Amino acid sequence: MAILTASFLGQSFGAVDLFSGVSVSLPNEGKVGLVGPNGVGKTTLLRILAGYSQPTSGGFHLAKGTRLGYLHQESAQAFNGRVHTVYDEMLTVFADVRADANRLRQMESQLAEGALDDELFERYSALQEKFELAGGYDYDLRIQQTLTGLGFTKGDWTLSLDHLSGGQKTRALLARLLLERPNLLILDEPTNHLDVEAIEWLENALKSWPGAILLVSHDRYFLDKTVNTIWEMRHDGIETYRGNYSAYAMQRQERWERQQAEFDDFRERINKEMDYIRRNMAGQRTQMAQGKLSRLSREVEAVRVGGLRVLSQLRSKGWAQVSGSLDLRRPASTVGELHQRIGQLRGPSRPPQLNMNLHASHRSGKIVLRADALQIGYPGNPLFNADKIELHRQECAALIGANGTGKTTFLRAILDEIAPLSGQIKPGASLHFGYFSQAHDNLNLENRVLDELLRYENMDISQARNYLARYLFRQDDVYKLVGDLSGGERGRLALAILALQGANFLLLDEPTNHLDIPAQEALQSALEQFTGTILLVSHDRYLVDRLASQIWNLEDGRLRVHNGSYQQFIIERDREREQAKEAAAVARAAAKAQTPSNGSGLSKNEQRKREEALAKVEDAIAAAEEKLALLSEQMQAATQAQSFDKIRGLSVEYGTMESHLEQLMAQWEKMTHE
Numbered sequence: 001m002a003i004l005t006a007s008f009l010g011q012s013f014g015a016v017d018l019f020s021g022v023s024v025s026l027p028n029e030g031k032v033g034l035v036g037p038n039g040v041g042k043t044t045l046l047r048i049l050a051g052y053s054q055p056t057s058g059g060f061h062l063a064k065g066t067r068l069g070y071l072h073q074e075s076a077q078a079f080n081g082r083v084h085t086v087y088d089e090m091l092t093v094f095a096d097v098r099a100d101a102n103r104l105r106q107m108e109s110q111l112a113e114g115a116l117d118d119e120l121f122e123r124y125s126a127l128q129e130k131f132e133l134a135g136g137y138d139y140d141l142r143i144q145q146t147l148t149g150l151g152f153t154k155g156d157w158t159l160s161l162d163h164l165s166g167g168q169k170t171r172a173l174l175a176r177l178l179l180e181r182p183n184l185l186i187l188d189e190p191t192n193h194l195d196v197e198a199i200e201w202l203e204n205a206l207k208s209w210p211g212a213i214l215l216v217s218h219d220r221y222f223l224d225k226t227v228n229t230i231w232e233m234r235h236d237g238i239e240t241y242r243g244n245y246s247a248y249a250m251q252r253q254e255r256w257e258r259q260q261a262e263f264d265d266f267r268e269r270i271n272k273e274m275d276y277i278r279r280n281m282a283g284q285r286t287q288m289a290q291g292k293l294s295r296l297s298r299e300v301e302a303v304r305v306g307g308l309r310v311l312s313q314l315r316s317k318g319w320a321q322v323s324g325s326l327d328l329r330r331p332a333s334t335v336g337e338l339h340q341r342i343g344q345l346r347g348p349s350r351p352p353q354l355n356m357n358l359h360a361s362h363r364s365g366k367i368v369l370r371a372d373a374l375q376i377g378y379p380g381n382p383l384f385n386a387d388k389i390e391l392h393r394q395e396c397a398a399l400i401g402a403n404g405t406g407k408t409t410f411l412r413a414i415l416d417e418i419a420p421l422s423g424q425i426k427p428g429a430s431l432h433f434g435y436f437s438q439a440h441d442n443l444n445l446e447n448r449v450l451d452e453l454l455r456y457e458n459m460d461i462s463q464a465r466n467y468l469a470r471y472l473f474r475q476d477d478v479y480k481l482v483g484d485l486s487g488g489e490r491g492r493l494a495l496a497i498l499a500l501q502g503a504n505f506l507l508l509d510e511p512t513n514h515l516d517i518p519a520q521e522a523l524q525s526a527l528e529q530f531t532g533t534i535l536l537v538s539h540d541r542y543l544v545d546r547l548a549s550q551i552w553n554l555e556d557g558r559l560r561v562h563n564g565s566y567q568q569f570i571i572e573r574d575r576e577r578e579q580a581k582e583a584a585a586v587a588r589a590a591a592k593a594q595t596p597s598n599g600s601g602l603s604k605n606e607q608r609k610r611e612e613a614l615a616k617v618e619d620a621i622a623a624a625e626e627k628l629a630l631l632s633e634q635m636q637a638a639t640q641a642q643s644f645d646k647i648r649g650l651s652v653e654y655g656t657m658e659s660h661l662e663q664l665m666a667q668w669e670k671m672t673h674e
Helices: 042-049 086-112 118-133 139-149 166-180 196-207 220-226 245-280 286-306 310-317 319-326 335-343 407-414 449-456 461-469 475-479 487-499 517-529 541-547 566-593 604-641 644-672
Strands: 002-013 016-027 031-035 057-062 068-071 184-188 212-216 229-234 237-242 367-378 381-392 396-401 422-427 433-436 505-509 533-537 550-555 558-563
Touching: 002 042, 002 212, 016 042, 016 057, 016 212, 016 229, 016 286, 031 042, 031 220, 031 245, 042 184, 042 212, 068 166, 086 118, 086 139, 086 166, 139 166, 139 196, 166 196, 196 220, 220 245, 220 541, 229 245, 237 245, 245 286, 245 335, 286 310, 286 335, 367 407, 367 533, 381 533, 381 550, 396 407, 396 541, 407 422, 407 505, 407 533, 433 487, 449 461, 449 475, 449 487, 461 475, 487 517, 517 541, 533 541, 541 566, 550 566, 558 566, 604 644
Parallel strands: 016 237, 031 212, 031 229, 068 184, 184 212, 381 558, 396 533, 396 550, 433 505, 505 533
Antiparallel strands: 002 016, 002 057, 229 237, 367 381, 367 422, 550 558
16 A cells, blocks of 8 residues: 555746656555656655645645655754754653653552552553553663764763754754654655764664655665665656666666667557558548547647656546646647647657766876875874775775765875875876865866866867766856856866876765766766776765775774775674674673772672672562563553453552662662672
C-alpha cells in the first residue's frame, strides 16, 4: 500500500515551467532517493509533498493517519524564539510519554496503598502498555544516542538553541525528526553539515527506519547505503528505478536506449498512419481515415505533453480524464494541423552532460611524491606528523580526515606555498602540477566567464564558447560575472580551466563540492581515464571508493598510509576499532584486579571481604533486574488476560522490587567510591 501518491504534478513560475507530469507512488516502507540536475525542481517538489507549497497542476494524496517529518535543506531559521537547551528540545518530543510516567507513578502509589478499584487497574494496565509502546523505558537513551551520533558532544547538549550555528540547528532539527519517528520522513540534503562519522551513523539509522523515506542527496555513497529506489527527476516528469544509486547508474543507459527505440517506433507508426490518412481522406475510406485522424491526434497531443508513458493511460482512462490531468490542448482536427503537431514532438530527454577530458601533456617520473619524517602546520600550531609517504605515477591517493586536520595545508606545502615544520617533501621528475582549490580562490570574481577562460588559454571567441558549452555554459551564460555564479557553476568553470593545463599531477581539493550528480559522474569518468597521478582531498566517499589506490588517513595528529581501496580501509578501520575496544575492556579489568590492597589502607583480609561484599551487591542487583523484567512480562500477560487481582499483586511487588533495586544501586555507588 502507498503512503504517498502523486498524479501529474507540475510547477510553473510565470511563463517558466519548472517541471510537469510528475506521477509517483511511495510504498509504506519505501526508501526513495530523488536525483536530478541542479535547477530541475527537486527541493520545490519536496516542499509541495510536505505541504509547504501548492503545485500549479496535478495533485497528491497522503494515506490517512500519515505523520510526516520534513528536513529543509537549510534550517537556520529553525527554533526561532526558543531559548532552552538542545537536550531540553529533544525532551519535548517525549512530553506525552513523560506525563504518562508521572501518571503511572501516581497510580502505583495508589495501588501500593491498597486501592481496590477495578477501574484503576484497567486504566493502569492500558496506560502501562501505551507507555511501553511509546518507548517510555528507553527514550533518554535514544536522545543520547541520537545527539552523539549526529556529532553533538555532551557539552553541546546544554547549549541554548538561540546560540547554535545554522549547521548545528540543521543537525538538531534532524535529531528531533529521528526521535519523533514519523512514518514518512522527507529529507532535503540531510548530510549537509555532517562529518563522515555522523553520516555513517545516519546511514545505519535510516537502514533500519520502520517507515517510508524520501530524500534528496548529492552524496552517491549515502544513496547506495540508504535507499532501495531512485526517482530520476527531469523537467517533464520522473523515471523510477529499482535499487540503490549504483543499480540506477547501471540501468539508466539501457533505459534511455529503450525509450529512444520506443519513440522511434512511435514516430514510424504515426508516419505510416499519416500516409494512410492523406491517401484516403478524400476517397472511399474517408470515414476510416477520419477515425484514424481523431485517434492519432489525441495520441500525438498526449505524447507531446506527457511523453510515451501517457499512451497507456490514454487507452485505459480515456481522453477526458488524461486531458484534465495534463492540461492538454484540443486535438488537431485537420491533416495540416496534425502534421504541425507531429513536428513538435521531442524524443526522450536526458540530463545535460558535462563533457570533460583531462589530458596529461607529458609523462612524469616513476616516483611522483616522496616525504620522510614530515610535520605539517604553522609555527606554534603543528597539525600532523607523517613518517613515510611515497606516491607513484598513475596512482591515486585519497587524503581523508576531519575538517581542520591539515589536508589543504598539506596540498599548499606540496605546491611549495608554505614550508613543512620539519622533514622534506620531494616532488618527482618532469611534474606539471594542476591544482583545484576548494575555495576557487584562483578565479577572478570581477571577470566574465568567457574572459576568465581566455585569461588562461588564448583562443578565438567561437572556440572558447564551444569549449565552455561542454561545461554547460551556454548562450548568455558565458557573459555572467564569475562573482555572480553559484558554487556549482564556479566548480564547473574551475574544472574547465584545469582541463586546459595538461597537468600530469592533479591536486584536487574537494572537487565535487556543489556539483550535482550528473557533473560528479562526468568528473569521475574523466579522472578514471586520466593517465597521470592524482592526490585527492574529498569527503565524496563514492569518488574516493572508485578512484583511490591508497588512503592517507589523517587522525589524531598523524597521517597513516593504507595501501588498498577505500572499502578495504573501512574494513581494517572497523576491525582496529573493535580490537581497541576489547583491549580497553581488558585493561580496565586488569587495572581493577591489580588495585593495590593498601590503596584504601585496608589489609589483605579486609580487601578480600570488601570485594566479596561488592560481588554480593552486584549479584543482588542482577537478580533484582531479572526479577523486574520477569514481573514486567507477568504484568503484560495479566493485562492481556484482564486478571485484575493478579495485576494488583504484581504491581505492588513491582513497586517494592523497584525501590529495592534503587537501594542496591545506591549501596553499590557508595562501595565503589570508598
